[in-house]
Amino acid sequence: MTHRHRLAARRRHETIAIEHEGQKYKVGLGREMVCDGSCGGSVRFGPIAEVFISAQKVNTQADVLAKDGAILMSLALQYGCPPxxxxxxxxxxxxxxPASPLGRAAAYLVEEKV
Structure with missing residues (x-):
C-alpha cells in the first residue's frame, strides 16, 4: 500500500467561488508551507493537498455529494495521485x-499547475 502524506497542522487556505448549473459553490484549497533549507530560509507554498467544497444551500444533496467528493479528492492527492x-x-x-462541481475543482488544480 502507498503511504499517505499527512498534512501539517498549519497550512495556507485559499477560497474560490464557482457556479455550476445555476448552483453556487465555494471551493477551499489547502497548501502546505515548504521551508527551503533550514526554517530560517525562505518559505514557499507547496502543491494543493486538500480540497473542500460547499454548496450555497447547506445540507442539500448537492452539498453532501460535493463535500464527500472533495474528501476523496483530498485523499487521492495525499496518496500521491497527480491532479x-x-x-x-x-x-x-x-x-x-467538467460535468460536476468536483470536476470544476479538479480542472482548477490542473489549470493552476499545482
Missing part, C-alpha cells in the same frame, strides 16, 4: 467542460 489524472478521470459534458 491531471484526477481531472482526466472526471466526467465531462459533450462540449468538454
Amino acid at each position: 491531471d489524472v484526477i481531472a482526466h478521470a472526471m466526467k465531462r459534458n459533450p462540449d468538454g467542460s
